[in-house]
Amino acid sequence: MACLFFRMPVSYINIAVPGTSRRLFTYSFDIIDKSGISPGDRVLVPLGRRKAIGYYIEKAPSVPKTGLKSIIEIIDRKPLFSAELFSFLRWMSDYYFAGIGDVLRAALPPEMRKLKQHKHSSGDLPGVLKGYKIDLTLIDNDAIRQPLSTLDIDCASKNDILGIGISDYKFRKLIGQKVIQPVYGLPDILPYIKPRPEIKGLKPTSEQTTAIKSISGNMGSFKPILLYGITGSGKTLVYCRAAEEVMARSKTVLILVPEIALAGTLLASFRAFFGDRVALMHSALKAKERLLIWQNIKNGTYRIVIGARSAIFAPLDNLGLIIVDEEHDESYKQDDPSPRFQGRDSAVMRARMANIPIVLGSATPSLESFHNAQSGRYELIKLTKRPEKAETPVVRLVDLTKERVTRDNLFFTKTMASHIKKSIKNKQQVILYLNRRGFSPRIKCTNCGDSPICPHCMVTLTYHRSGNKLMCHLCGYTTFKGDTCEKCGKGEFLYIGTGTQKIEDKIGELFETARMVRLDSDSARGRERAHHILADFASHKYDILLGTQMVTKGIDFPDVSLVGVLMADIGLDMPDFRASEKLFARLIQVAGRSGRGIIPGEVIVQTFKPELDLIDDAARQDYDTFYDREIKSRELFKYPPFSHLVNFRLSSRKETPLEKNTLAFKISL
Ligand code: ADP
Numbered sequence: 001m002a003c004l005f006f007r008m009p010v011s012y013i014n015i016a017v018p019g020t021s022r023r024l025f026t027y028s029f030d031i032i033d034k035s036g037i038s039p040g041d042r043v044l045v046p047l048g049r050r051k052a053i054g055y056y057i058e059k060a061p062s063v064p065k066t067g068l069k070s071i072i073e074i075i076d077r078k079p080l081f082s083a084e085l086f087s088f089l090r091w092m093s094d095y096y097f098a099g100i101g102d103v104l105r106a107a108l109p110p111e112m113r114k115l116k117q118h119k120h121s122s123g124d125l126p127g128v129l130k131g132y133k134i135d136l137t138l139i140d141n142d143a144i145r146q147p148l149s150t151l152d153i154d155c156a157s158k159n160d161i162l163g164i165g166i167s168d169y170k171f172r173k174l175i176g177q178k179v180i181q182p183v184y185g186l187p188d189i190l191p192y193i194k195p196r197p198e199i200k201g202l203k204p205t206s207e208q209t210t211a212i213k214s215i216s217g218n219m220g221s222f223k224p225i226l227l228y229g230i231t232g233s234g235k236t237l238v239y240c241r242a243a244e245e246v247m248a249r250s251k252t253v254l255i256l257v258p259e260i261a262l263a264g265t266l267l268a269s270f271r272a273f274f275g276d277r278v279a280l281m282h283s284a285l286k287a288k289e290r291l292l293i294w295q296n297i298k299n300g301t302y303r304i305v306i307g308a309r310s311a312i313f314a315p316l317d318n319l320g321l322i323i324v325d326e327e328h329d330e331s332y333k334q335d336d337p338s339p340r341f342q343g344r345d346s347a348v349m350r351a352r353m354a355n356i357p358i359v360l361g362s363a364t365p366s367l368e369s370f371h372n373a374q375s376g377r378y379e380l381i382k383l384t385k386r387p388e389k390a391e392t393p394v395v396r397l398v399d400l401t402k403e404r405v406t407r408d409n410l411f412f413t414k415t416m417a418s419h420i421k422k423s424i425k426n427k428q429q430v431i432l433y434l435n436r437r438g439f440s441p442r443i444k445c446t447n448c449g450d451s452p453i454c455p456h457c458m459v460t461l462t463y464h465r466s467g468n469k470l471m472c473h474l475c476g477y478t479t480f481k482g483d484t485c486e487k488c489g490k491g492e493f494l495y496i497g498t499g500t501q502k503i504e505d506k507i508g509e510l511f512e513t514a515r516m517v518r519l520d521s522d523s524a525r526g527r528e529r530a531h532h533i534l535a536d537f538a539s540h541k542y543d544i545l546l547g548t549q550m551v552t553k554g555i556d557f558p559d560v561s562l563v564g565v566l567m568a569d570i571g572l573d574m575p576d577f578r579a580s581e582k583l584f585a586r587l588i589q590v591a592g593r594s595g596r597g598i599i600p601g602e603v604i605v606q607t608f609k610p611e612l613d614l615i616d617d618a619a620r621q622d623y624d625t626f627y628d629r630e631i632k633s634r635e636l637f638k639y640p641p642f643s644h645l646v647n648f649r650l651s652s653r654k655e656t657p658l659e660k661n662t663l664a665f666k667i668s669l
C-alpha cells in the first residue's frame, strides 16, 4: 500500500544559537508544524547534550546531510520581530561581524532569553499589580462593607485593606469570592520625574521653527539631519514638536539618549507632551517590567520610546522618526558583550531601512557626523542662540603654572575659590567638574604641570603607591618616583587620581557654609539615586554639585551661575585618537550648564596648558575652528572618518598557539 512508503514530509531550517560561533545550525522539523514560524522566532533545540534557545533564521538553502536532529518545539506562536526589524538585525550582524543569534538575543528583554522562563514569557503579561478593586455590592455583611467603603474602591492596596482590620485569611477569602479583584496596569515610568507642563506653552523661536519644519518636511523618506544647536538652544522643544507631527500621522518615534539618569529634562518634556504613550527602556527596570514594556511597545500601547543605546532594538512598528540626542556621546558605542555596535550609526541604518528621517542632535557634533554634514550626506540645521534672555556663558582660563596649586589647596586656586564664594553669597549655584574619564593615578608637578612619561612609549606613567613607583602600562617600564620634578627641577609632586572624595573634604574646609553633593559613578550607583541628587540640586537643597562626566550632560538648572573645571587637561594624554574631540566636547558641555536662566553664567577653567588650541577653542566656544583643525589632522593620519578601524581580539587558553596564530594573522593582513 502506498501509505507504507509515505514518509512524514520534513524540511530543514537554519537556527542561530547565541553565544556559539557565528555559523548557523541546521535542524530538521516536520513541515506540518511549519505554520506560523517567522524569522527571529525562538525554538527549543537540542545542542550537544543540553537544550538551548535558538532563533529561526531561514530555510536551509541546500539539502543537508542526513541524521540531523530535530527541533524540540517552536516557542513563539506570534512573530517576535517585524520583517523590517529583522532585516535591520541581520544588517547589524553582518556589519559588526556579530553572530545573528547574539544580535537577536540582545534585541529581546532578558526574561525571554532564559531557558527556564521560556514558557511564561511568550504570552502577554497582564501587567504589574497596581492594587485591588472592591465590589461593595457583593458584600451583605455591613460590618465589612462599612470599613471597606472608606477605601479607594477602584484601587486600594493590600495594606489599606488589612489596615481596616481584615485578616489575611479573610482577604484571601474575599478574593475567592471576587469581592476583591486585583488590578493590573503598566508600570509607572520613573514616577519621580514630574512632567514639565510649561514646555507646551513655549513659542518656538524662528530658528526652532525652521528646524521643526525641515524635520516634518521630510516625513516618509530617509533623511539624516544633523541638529547642531549650542548648549541651551532649546533642542528639546524641537524634538517634542517634531514628534508631535509624527504622532499626528499615526506613526511612532524612537529617541536615543546617552544615559537615562541624565535625560531627566528630556523625559519630563516628552511626558508633558505625550503622557503615558511614552515608554522608557532602561536597565534599572525589573525583569518583569522590561518584558511588559517590550510587549506593550509591540502591541502599540506605547508610541514613543526613550532609551539608551539598546533601545535601538525597540519593537516599534510604523516608525516615523528617530532622534539621537547628544549624538557625539561615546556611550552609544557598545564594547562588550557582542554585538559590539555603534548605536548612533545603527540608528541611521534603521532609519534608512524604515525610510524615515533621523535627527542627530548635539552642541558638539562628532567629527564623523559633522563631516557628513559638510559633504552633504546629512542636512545641517543650526540653532545658534539661546532663547529669550539667556546668554552663553563667559569662559575664563586660569593658568595653573602661574596661579599655583599645592598639595594644600589642591584644585582650588584663589580665582576659583573667590568666585565660588561670590556665587554662594549671592544664593546662586555652582557645578564643579573633575575630568576623570579613563584616568589612572598619576603625578603632576605643581610648578610646571609636567607628568613624567615613558621614555619608550611617550605615554604618561601611572603612579603606584606601593613601592613609590611609576610604571608604564604599555611596555612595563618602571622607575622610582623622585622628590622633585625632573623637568623643571623646582616643583613638588601633586597626586591626582584620588578622585572626588578628597576634593569634597577640601570644599568642606574652604566653604564651610556651603551645602555640597557629589555625583559620580560611585555616589550615583543606581539611576534613581542620580535622579534624586539632581532633583535635590534643582530645588536648591545644595549650593555645590561636584562630579565627574555625569555633571556635564543634559542638565538644565536656571540657578547655576558658575561652572568650575578643576583641571581641564586631564585626559589629553590618553592613547586615543579621539582624546581631543572628547575633551573638547566635555568642556563645551559642562560650560553649557552655566547661565541657562536669567542669571548670566560664568565658567572658570583651570589648566596647565592654556596655550593649547583645543582649550582656547573651548574657552571661546568655537566648535567650527576646532572642527577645521581636527578634521585636517584626521585626514593627515588617515583616521576615521577617512578610514575604518577594526579591532581584532584573539584569545586562547594557551599562550604558544596564540602567539603563533597571532603572528600568522598579522602577516596575512
Ligand atoms: P539644549 O539645546 O541644551 O538641549 P534645552 O532644550 O534644555 O536646551 O533648552 C534650554 C532651556 O531653554 C530650557 O529651560 C527650555 O525650557 C528653554 N526654552 C527652549 N525653547 C524655548 C523657547 N522657544 N522660548 C523660551 N524658552 C525656551
Ligand code: ZN
Binding pocket: 445, 447, 448, 449, 450, 485, 486, 487, 488, 489, 490, 491
Ligand atoms: Zn616640573
